[in-house]
Amino acid sequence: MSLTANWSYPTAIRFGAGRISEIADACAKAGITKPLLITDRGLAGMEITTRTLDLLEAAGLGRAIFADVDPNPNEKNAEAGVRAYREGRHDGVVAFGGGSGLDLGKLVAFLAGQTRPLWDFEDIGDWWTRADADAIAPIVAVPTTAGTGSEVGRASVITNSETEEKKIIFHPKFLPTVVICDPELTVGMPKFITAGTGLDAFAHCVEAYSSPHYHPMSQGIALEGMRLVKEYLPRAYADGSDIEARAQMMSAAAMGATAFQKGLGAIHALSHPIGAIYHMHHGTTNAVCMPAVLQFNRSAISERFDKAAAYLGVAGGFDGFCAYVDDLNTSMGIPKTLTGLGVSNLDIDRIVTGALADPSTGGNPVEMTHDNTRELLMKIA
Numbered sequence: 001m002s003l004t005a006n007w008s009y010p011t012a013i014r015f016g017a018g019r020i021s022e023i024a025d026a027c028a029k030a031g032i033t034k035p036l037l038i039t040d041r042g043l044a045g046m047e048i049t050t051r052t053l054d055l056l057e058a059a060g061l062g063r064a065i066f067a068d069v070d071p072n073p074n075e076k077n078a079e080a081g082v083r084a085y086r087e088g089r090h091d092g093v094v095a096f097g098g099g100s101g102l103d104l105g106k107l108v109a110f111l112a113g114q115t116r117p118l119w120d121f122e123d124i125g126d127w128w129t130r131a132d133a134d135a136i137a138p139i140v141a142v143p144t145t146a147g148t149g150s151e152v153g154r155a156s157v158i159t160n161s162e163t164e165e166k167k168i169i170f171h172p173k174f175l176p177t178v179v180i181c182d183p184e185l186t187v188g189m190p191k192f193i194t195a196g197t198g199l200d201a202f203a204h205c206v207e208a209y210s211s212p213h214y215h216p217m218s219q220g221i222a223l224e225g226m227r228l229v230k231e232y233l234p235r236a237y238a239d240g241s242d243i244e245a246r247a248q249m250m251s252a253a254a255m256g257a258t259a260f261q262k263g264l265g266a267i268h269a270l271s272h273p274i275g276a277i278y279h280m281h282h283g284t285t286n287a288v289c290m291p292a293v294l295q296f297n298r299s300a301i302s303e304r305f306d307k308a309a310a311y312l313g314v315a316g317g318f319d320g321f322c323a324y325v326d327d328l329n330t331s332m333g334i335p336k337t338l339t340g341l342g343v344s345n346l347d348i349d350r351i352v353t354g355a356l357a358d359p360s361t362g363g364n365p366v367e368m369t370h371d372n373t374r375e376l377l378m379k380i381a
């Protein structure tokens with residue numbers, strides 16, 4: 001089976017090994033003649049990035065890069081990125097990298113033409129309508145990890161560095177015009193990033209599948225996304241050069257982010273404040289939280305996961321699925337607690353307050369209260 005395709009859902013996606021070679025044409029399709037490539041500091045000097053810049057330059061599109069992007073990007077990164085975009089007189093963004101580069105790239109394309117401040121566009125009610133939609137620059141997204149799925153998302157997660165809170169900035173035009181999913185770009189990921197990003201994709205699928213909201217399309221996507229992770233994440237982790245496994249994990253990442261239109265839940269509600277305060281890797285934090293959250297939601301999801309387990313070939317229904325998740329985490333070196341992850345002196349009350357304020361709580365199948373959220377957090381502390 002050829003793992004090369006062009007998809008139009010949820011946006012135009014060019015999927016397949018080697019397709020980064022089409023970056024200039026993707027910019028042309030998006031109407032971009034002078035792109036600013038936005039990525040994180042770690043990727044800025046890597047071969048995959050310099051090669052992409054070479055391709056842009058050879059096509060007469062310039063060689064502009066902005067890489068002042070933190071692992072959990074914040075409003076200061078956004079301000080600097082917008083300044084670079086405006087000063088360079090760019091007309092579009094190539095968002096390149098993992099979740100941080102993709103989220104910040106999309107945000108810069110959004111903010112560069114706006115006159116209102118960043119936090120006026122937080123994902124609250126209809127605040128997104130405050131934006132001048134015609135002033136949003138086009139985006140070409142190029143993921144280099146297989147986890148967040150931000151390349152097919154309509155939002156960016158941005159940390160407020162002053163309050164140490166993660167905020168979601170939403171607009172329908174955050175969705176990139178063209179996406180290039182080239183699994184060859186993920187081959188160099190180290191094992192711990194392969195694990196963390198892959199389990200992030202899995203968490204997206206698990207939470208979307210658990211959400212009580214009605215969205216049968218997302219429900220089906222989430223279920224198949226879980227299957228792809230189960231089949232191919234262990235292979236990608238064991239052999240980073242396994243291009244089939246890398247490709248299938250890129251699909252799973254995009255599927256998870258598409259599916260969570262149905263909702264996220266307590267995993268992300270906890271992970272967001274923990275990441276904002278302690279600067280932890282998002283996907284790895286999700287993985288630590290997942291086993292306890294599955295038990296927390298048992299009363300509402302056990303029957304649903306009995307069916308999922310059967311589809312996934314996991315014996316034992318819901319309990320078997322939970323055991324599978326425990327074993328998967330262990331096989332990839334994921335600690336069982338936040339302490340094991342390196343977080344000490346947890347500010348329990350602050351995390352609980354942040355979790356309950358996070359929009360992800362609305363998709364959890366069991367209502368989150370101060371008391372039960374505190375109890376949940378203590379189980380992973």
